Amino acid sequence: MQTRTRDGLVLLLVGVLLGGGLAWLLGRRRESPPAAPRALDAVPAGALLVATLDLPALRASPAFASFLREEREIPGLGKVRDVCGFDPLAGLTEVAIAIPAAGEGGDFGLVAAGAVQAEALLACASKVIEARGGKPVVAGLGSFRAVRDSSDEGRGEIAVRPGGPILLGGGAYLRAMVDAAEGRAATVGASGAHDHIARAVGEGAARVTVVLTPEQRAELGRELALSGAGRAPAASIVAGGAAVALGPEIAVHGAVLCDAEAPCAELGAQLRAARDARAGDLATRLIGLGAVLERVAIAADGKALHARVKLSAEEAGALVERLASLRGLRQPSLAPREPPAPREPPAPAEPPALGGSAAPRGDAGAPPPDAILTPRRRPVPDDAGAP
Template identity: 90%
Template sequence: MQTRTRDGLVLLLVGVLLGGGLAWLLGRRRESPPAAPRALDAVPAGALLVATLDLPALRASPAFASFLREEREIPGLGKVRDVCGFDPLAGLTEVAIAIPAAGEGGDFGLVAAGAVQDQALLACASKVIEARGGKPVVAGLGSFRAVRDASDEGRGEIAVRPGGPILLGGGAYLRAMVDAAEGRAATVGASGAHDDIARAVGGGAARVTVVLTPEQRAELGRELALSGAGRAPAASIVAGGAAAALGPEIAVHGAVLCDAEAPCAELGAQLRAARDARAGDLATRLIGLGAVLERVAIAADGKALHARVTLSAEEAGALVERLASLRGLRQPSLAPREPPAPAPSEPPALGGSAAPRGDAAPRGDAAPRGDAAPRGDAGAPPPDAIIAPRRRPGPDDAGAP
């Protein structure tokens, strides 16, 4: 075989192998499953606020894992697993919350991505609606199926499709999220301002970005002018945000973007003064926030203002628990209040004189004792009654000065 002929056959064989390998790779690419949807892919453009949560990172953090425990409950119905037969949040990996810049005050949207059981989720939502006395209606919404309560048009809807994401919203905004998820409308990823503030604060397990519209900035400037603040530095704010990166330490980075350098520097000075004043406040120090505020570093960098603080995981966990406890104490109790005990028919005499009976007004100077417990909704006793109750003068003290 001639050398030229042999070389030609070798080249032909190599070409066949390369062509076959390329065709095989292209075929594998076509057969590979599509990328899992991201939560932000269903957030429509024009959002005022966008917040994202990395659920696996939060579950792995000692400071936040307790808030994602499986013993979640549906108020009035019981544990989620008992009602639904499964935990809808167990397989989720990402959550995004959005508030549109244009819309009514109650408009918002929630998008959840991850492992989604679409049929089971719709069945669970329908069961919850029925248990609350509503009438569930399931209908198609593009590639999604949505369930809502037909007896209460003011409430939101839940929409889901195989593979996700899960959408929660109401009315026109839910449909805008469906359009964004299906590629028929622009998403928040097309917003340069949200991208700018997201880059300024960096990545994190939790992140929130806020972008003001020109109309909102103009309204803010007018309100500040009416309050006598003139052209306050806050009127120059274009966007703001914050991110929390989790690890052995928790790093929180906040940022504000301004329309000029000078107002950003002035805003930084105001925030440092407010930080110092708040850090010294007694109530702030009691919950452990004062020491954290003292460590917040605030510095201007051109048209950006940055605030940074780092906490240990133990410190962050203790602070989160304290804040959650305070929030729980302020929640009104859902348990029925017990009726007050009836007053005795013959109350004991105080200082030799009869005390007022029932709800009758006291006679003369016979005022109730300062340490007496309040009745019904009379409110808590005054602070000085708790700290140092006064003794009501008795008959033996009549001659005392």
């Protein structure tokens, strides 16, 4: 075999091996499962408020685990697991809540990511709608399938696709979330303002960011001016947010971004005064919040204002429990209440005999304990105004 022929065969063999290896790698890439969707990937750009929850971190925290592990109920129907046959929230890992800046009052969207049982979730939602007297309608919405109550157009819709995410919203905003999830529209991740305030408060198992539009800032300034506050430092607020980081201690970090340094420093002074006044309030101290407020450190840093406080896990758990009981966040028992026994109206008092008064008969003529007594007016004599 000639040297030239031998070299050509070697090069051909190397090419085949390289081509086969490259094809194998590309095939493995195609076979590998796509990255799990993130909740923020379905939040459209232009949101006023965005809140995110890291559910595994919250479930692992002693301060919040009891609220996420307890049996969830559907008001009027019973436990979710009994109604649906499974708990749709059990496999979720992340939740995002968004309020659009340009939406009508009451508009909001919720995105949930994690292990999603798409068909079972649609069946469960349909069952709930029927149990409440509605008419469920399931329809395609891009790569999603959505269910809504056709008998009540004002309610929201639930949309889901295999692998997630789950979308909850209404009307045009739900469709905007579908477009964002499918890559046809910009997401909130493209918002520099939300990213700026998120970096200011840092990472957290729970985080919320708020970005005001120029129109909202102008309206805030007008309202403060009408209230007599003049150019109040609050009118300089551009964005704000807070994050809760979990660990051996619960760290809460809030931040406000201003359009200038001077009003941010003035706002810090006002917040410190409000903190001191609120910390000494009796009602605040009774629920255990006074001692926490006293430890809140508020300091301005250029055009940013920061507030920080740390709590032990036990302290945070007790505080959350008190606030939940005060705000009624826990769902009440669904056991039917017995209607109160009807109260019999009091027997009418016997009119007094002419020329005398009725003889007292124990308390038979007395008004019931909750009656409102109206004093009788004495008749005015005909000559009351005569000289």
